[in-house]
Amino acid sequence: MSLPIDLTSLVFFATSALAVASAILVVSHRSLVYAAFFLDVLGTANAVFFALLGYPLVAVFQLTVYVGSAVTFILFSVVMFKDVPEPPVPLKEFAAVTIALIAAALLVTFHSFSGIFPQTQAVEMEELTRLVVDKYWFALLLSILSMATTLIEAITLARREV
Amino acid sequence: MLGPIEIFEALMFLLVTPGLLIPLVDRGMREERSGGYGFLGYLGVAVLVAALILTLTLALELSSLGQRVFAFEDTLLFDRYSAYLGVLVSLGTLLVAVASIPEVKGWSTAPSFYSLILLTLAGVLAMLFVSDMATLLSAWTLVAVASYVVVGLKKDDPRSLEGAAKYGLMGAASSSLMVLGIAVLVGLTGTSFLPESIRISGFQMSLILVTLIVLVASFGFKLGIFPFHAWLPDVYGGVHPLLVSYIAGVVKMAAIAGILRMVLPLVASTGPQNWLHVLGLLAVLTMTYGNMVALVQKNVQRMMAYSSIAHAGYLLVGFAAVADPLSRVTGLQGVVLHLTTYVLAKVGVFVGLAYLIRRGLGTTLEDMRGIGRRMPALSLGIAVLLLSLMGMPPLLGFWSKFTYLFLSVVDTAPWLTLIAILNSGISVGYYAQVIRYMFFKEGGGEAPAERASDPEVAVVVLTAILSVVLGLGLAQPIAEAFGP
């Protein structure tokens, strides 16, 4: 991605705003279906980030696998259940403060990255293929195995008993 | 003669093939056979015996080889220490499979059970030998997803569902923490090769420490380290004990592997003092919490759940010892012995509890009142295992706990030894309670008598015998032969 500098920044800030807004809506929207929809928006925004950072491949993968399948999966299960009102959880203010503290601590800790600009040139496709096939084939195998396991077990758990 | 790599490949093939094929066995076949899914149990046991022999060969070969072997383009690293842990998990899985035959054959989820324990074992074994973060991530995924389902396999039991939900949600949260930790390591060093990526010295200490804490939290969740433990009592203490024996005895090893391969090497960059303080603090919190709460439990299964937490704390003492080069070897030997004690005892005790449930009893102290007379072999076996967990000489638990684990830090952090010993003293309170109820309480006359043909009883007796025999002279040789 070789966008002019201003344009990159512009896209970044716009996408950030979109991402954060949809994240808030994911958590707070009354309807589960909408929440799942905003998760979809967030996933797309994330794909834009990946593209900006120079990972077009991951962006495409995110869109197809993640937004395309995982979120559809959620949507599918969401429509199976009725939307019910969610009474508030006790201690949620405490939760907010705690999590804000964690985020603040992380922001402080990683402040040293503020001077570093991302290397935005994309990874060579050829190199990547070689890496996956030659080096990480066992990891890939295990990953496929866990997907297969998930599939089998999801069916086992969700199957209606006779 | 097969080399370590070939043995490992054979092992993976041996476990994964039936693991993927067994689920194809469906209900139709169950109705045709009068023995339910019993034949799957025998199949699983056969596969696991072969797996145990293979891991044993692997361990002995690596021990005699005396050096480490890289494999699969440096994404795996075989050493005798991990290979010995591999033997332990194979043995644990085999024992669970043997004990499961009469119980699981009636479950509708039996094919999943056997397929899952084989696949999880494959994942744990892969986890034990990883030397690359990509492999670690995928092996961890396999173990994680399979173990959530294992917990939920008893579908007619609401506690099984409850455990699965709690385990799954907290597991997903901690997995994302692990991704964050991996992200930092890759970002700072530019490689996912673990022996190099852990060299992150030269950055601010706060950054390294935060990474350490995040990683400890993500692996410690599975170990049951306070305050990341909260799912554990509800899963170990609520789900059917047979499933728990697998989760407690085998799946936990994946987290140990993660700590061994990913967290321990960080000690060089963290600095001995910081390391000792982080892990020492967690150890003290974890064991004190576990022991205190176990003391007020009336249900033996829940008591054992909290005792698992306490034991995770003891284990952290051994990991804390790694900080100092002087205590490093002793600490790691302690970890190996302690895990041996732990796997034997926890598999044995939970299998024993599962047997009580199968014979129509419960798992509360009251249910165990006086069963020593109707089920002498089982009760005596459980008593020996509890004494081993308690650290009574001359059982295995004594040597692992007092001679290696606790005393490894005596020079570097005597306060930690002191607290660990005091904690061990507290723990006597609840272990002795169980023994007292089994043998020295009136009642239990109407409890069913044990049958010598029940595999659960055999498993309990076998683990107890191993705890005695290993304690009577094999503990130190094991620590030396398979130490770091």
Next chain:
Amino acid sequence: MEFAQTTAVVAWALPYLGALLSLALSKLGRVRDYIAASTLGLSAISATLLAREVFSGHGGLVTWSVDWVPGMGVSLGVYVDTLSGAMALIIAWLCFLIGVYSLEYMAHDPGRTRYWFFFDFFVGSMLLLVMADNLLIMFLGWEGTGLASYALIGHWYTDEQGRWVGDPGRTALGVPMWFPPSHSGLRALTFTRLGDVGFLLGIGVLYSLTGTFSIPEIAHSSGTWAAWLAARGLLLPFLLAFSLGAMAKSAQFPFHEWLVTAMTGPTSVSALIHAATMVKAGVYFLLRFAPIFKLAEHQLMHTLPAGAEAIHAYFTFITLIGAFTAFFMATQALVARELKLILAFSTASQLGYMFMALGSAGLMEELANGILAGFSHFMSHAIFKAALFLGAGAIIHAVHSKYVDDMGGLAGHMRYTFAAMLVTALSLAGVPPLMGFWSKDSVVEAAYESGVGLAFALGVVTAGLTAFYSTRLVLRTFFYEGSENVRHLEAEHRLHEAHPLMLAPYFLLAVATLLLGLTWPAVGPEILSKVASNVLALEEAPHVEVHLNPFLLGVSLPLVFGGIGIGWFAYQTSSGRRLLVAIRQSEPLSAIQDFLYDRWYINSIYYRVIVGGFAWLSRNGFRWFDSLVIDGFYHRLLPQSTWEASAIGWRFEKGVVDRGYHERLVSAVLGVGRTLRRSQTGLINHYLLMFFAGLAALILAFLVWVV
């Protein structure tokens, strides 16, 4: 609690407290060392007060007991009669003196927390062992001393070559003959624990027969349980198994190997544990139980003669094992090249003497005389051998080598050490009028009176061997010609007397040896009759006098002086040295030397048999395991025996545990547990919150702490 009881409890509890304190106060460095040592001092004072009470006031007996696991009749209690009072007194003071020595000797060691923890832990366990009123507590102390011994032998577990025992590179029958500290610790543990299995078995048998662990009660019912066992022909096997722990602890053949390699530990530890105290635990066991067995023999004499014969055979066996060990280990001391090894061999040999005396006691007319012979040799050996080891430690420290070849000519440089070692070595040799002479004489006399001719003969020959190696020890260290090493150190003026803190303990012990020896004819009978005045199961109050049997003196004294003379001739005269060279060059004679040096190849045989045996087992074991163990043991034997065991336990359950453990001690802890338990609400949200709050707290704590 009365005053006397308090002193008894304080005597063993203080060192344990010291062990915990040395953990808690580890930051204090030197101060911690002094605190750890001073608890030993206080314990010694307490033991002294206790001994005064036992020997003067309370009819010779102090007991105290509190229930521990009442359901099984287990109590935590002390039973101090005149015997254990005297033992505790000697042990406590020796431990204190060696503790003082350690203050300087270990001053620069990085692992001092571990050292002091185990040192104090050891002392507590040892005192608990001798004062225990029941077998279970005794076993607890017994295992405690073993654990501490293991840890201290392996104290330098990083295994630098300078810490090894044996000659690196030397093999015998293809088995390596050098032992790094961690390996030695392992050997000690394995060898002694083999014996402990028998001890534990014996305790289990006694408990199931009598329903109690209490030693006095077991003594009182000795006729009953002995008769039960004798009627089934099990008495002799039982006695042998029961004594197995004692034999292993006291390094009697065939368990002697561990003591030799235990010399990898710090010298102060060798002095304390592997010479003066722990290895005497087996001797204490016999001192305690020989009268009980004898009592049983008296009661079986008329009713069950076969039982009485079994006990007689048992005592004969102990006598012979002791005599053989004494001779066997003394031969190895003749050729040892390491200063500490000479002393280690000698220790095992002298322990053999004690076993011989105590075995003979059971065969003599008057049991008490044999017991007292054993006790007095225990006492004199504890004193002079501790001094010899401590002196050896100072010498090794000074010349930076453990080999006698690197010593020699030190008499002028370390005058006080020389004086102390000379006196104690002569005492070891049995030269009148030192303490060792009197005690050895009484041991040999006991062997003579027992009527076991072989034991007597071995005992006398060993006296000659002992005299020879003691002479060799002194001459090679202090005279001879100074070695390269010594000349080098002399040239640099680096040879000097030991630090006063180190010197004082062994000098005092040497003075004690000398004074006790000089006054023994006068004070000896009084001391011994006090010690024997109220010993459990020892009914006859003996008539004690120091007398010398002219025949025995005529046999042993020439051998002693002959041994000294030969030693002097070999190492101090030029013709003697030519003879030594000739021996080294002659093939058959040097073969004998190698045979002795490689410890009669016993070690090699063990390794060969065990390693070879394992290979054989793994080939054939599986088949047998299946048919014998699974079928026979599990399906038949185990269900039946566990049923019986649980029935025995049942009988003694009184439901009192509730009051003991669970209400008093734990009530405070329980409250905390209940509070913590409430955090487990069952709500995932709370669990997650706990997770993240904990994470936040940890991160923030360490961020603040680091920044």
Next chain:
Amino acid sequence: MPTVYWYLSVSFVLAAIGLYGLVAKRNLIRMLISVELVFNGALLALLSFSSTSAASKPTGVVLALLAISLAAAEVGVVVSIAILMFRVKRSLDVFELTESRG
């Protein structure tokens, strides 16, 4: 041009919002969606960190692909747990899963 720190900040904010949703909501599916948020944040952090140097970028891609499958697998399992729960309890309120406690 935004620095790595900017990307990191966004990722931490996303993850924090997700964590809040996870703790403060009681519908199992909603909690699951919140976990997805956390994963998205972690993924963004992973890619931001690995984009600091050209050398680590290929590794970052592999790790990201694996992490996405990890997320998908875990979501799949938890969804099936949710379906099972709905069948047993006729509800997705995790407040009803409190049989084990104390």
